[in-house]
Amino acid sequence: MKLATAEQMKELDRQAIEERGIPSIDLMERAGAAVAEAAASLPAGKGRRRAAVLCGTGNNGGDGICAARHLFLKGTEVRAYLVGDYEKMTPDAREQTRRLSECGVALVPFDPEDEEQRRWILRADVCVDALFGVGLSRRIDPSSHWGRAVALMNDSRGAVVAADIASGVDATTGGCLGEPVHAVKTITFTLPKAGQFVGKGALCSGAVEVRDIGIPAQLVRETVCSIQTVERDFVRQALPPRQADGNKGTFGKVLVVGGAVGYTGAPYLTALAAVRSGCGLVSLGVPEIIWPVEAAKCISAMPFPLPDKDGMLSEKALQKILDKLEDCQVLALGPGLGRSQRTGRLARELLAQTDKPVVLDADGINALAGHIDVLNGRRGRVTILTPHDGEFARIYDGPEALGRAEEARTFARAHGCVLVRKGHRTLTAVPEGNVLVNTTGNSGLAKGGSGDVLTGVIASLLAQGAAPVQAAAGGVWLHGRAGELAAERETEYGVTPADVARTIPVAIREILG
CATH class of the missing domain: 3.40.50.10260 (YjeF N-terminal domain)
Incomplete structure (x- = not known):
């Protein structure tokens, strides 16, 4: 609309x-x-x-x-x-x-x-x-x-x-x-x-x-009009078709990189959402110290240990991540990564060295603060950022007081990325200047971990072949609709990010039906 x-x-x-x-x-x-x-x-x-x-x-x-x-x-x-x-x-x-x-x-x-x-x-x-x-x-x-x-x-x-x-x-x-x-x-x-x-x-x-x-x-x-709402037909077109003779490799491979001591839930939720939204293979690279926790949690995703230091990923993990990424279509970077000089350098090196599409969330976004040139260096490659307003404020370098939509548009144009600005009526801005407004969701999504679920949905759709704007804006709509459906059972007070991830298939069925 x-x-x-x-x-x-x-x-x-x-x-x-x-x-x-x-x-x-x-x-x-x-x-x-x-x-x-x-x-x-x-x-x-x-x-x-x-x-x-x-x-x-x-x-x-x-x-x-x-x-x-x-x-x-x-x-x-x-x-x-x-x-x-x-x-x-x-x-x-x-x-x-x-x-x-x-x-x-x-x-x-x-x-x-x-x-x-x-x-x-x-x-x-x-x-x-x-x-x-x-x-x-x-x-x-x-x-x-x-x-x-x-x-x-x-x-x-x-x-x-x-x-x-x-x-x-x-x-x-x-x-x-x-x-x-x-x-x-x-x-x-x-x-x-x-x-x-x-x-x-x-x-x-x-x-x-x-x-x-x-x-x-x-x-x-x-x-x-350069600003529109996301409608059901748009989301239906964003859902990649399921081939009757497909296999697990047919439906995309996502690599999730993140996690730290104290943040074991974030990468797990991203992996769970990627699986629930149709991805064929989901790998999960986490610090070795928390790998046993992730291995116990993950049934459908495949966690593996990476070199760490002080409870977070170390820069020694870089080559192992790049090697693993060779066999994947999309990198979901940042959920639970933690903020340190080491993790910041690791995130920036990954962004600089991979040509694969990247969905960047949480501390992956924070790593760009003061280093926005790294994002500019990815112009021409697919990069989807999913900041909430606090994270966006750390990386936004444009004119102030333009309003949420115009600021998102300004940033996406300036840096050649797709920007998902989370919040009430989440916005998806693309480098061409268009902004898509989401109208699904409720207050039940205002909980820690909800953004990790969204990252998984977007990465999954991208890996399955959706165009970047379809994966981003369609993923936001599905995430919000899943939140509405989950709240019908659990109330907006009681719904959890895991409930939302598990309800994504219901939202998909509604769209397909």
């Missing part, structure tokens, strides 16, 4: 109105009707439904004024408030005010000191947020009328429906411009906005519903 930026939406509106001759008031009428329909569908208390509609002076405010009229015509008891000066209203918003007035409903100036207004908003069954729309570019002052209107909607007992986008959310980055409205539902127009799926904006938007308001479909199809 394509996700649009604020500028793209402004351009679509301009083309529809100026080039195709569609009256802007007609677009507004459809938008307001869609918002009213959503607001009227929400549960209400006993008696007549009460709605508070808070409107700005721009066209988003006009959408809200229109929604107030449609709610009134549906039998809702409506009060509409104008936050801002009447003189600053757009012509379409003024026309909607006239139409609302013809129904006997006045647009009342918002006064946060008016106790009657406050009571109505706080006790409404539903609040409609139509303050700003996608054009907001400045922070909302909490002491201003707009900031106090946002606070009242958030404090209201009624559910908030946002018109196009929750006020305070940057439509492009998902960042928050002051305290945002927390909507239970956002009725957005023509295309979903990137800011509704990434950053804090994803948490403030509630359920996002896209409504057609009459912008020509051709214009929408021709809009090229």
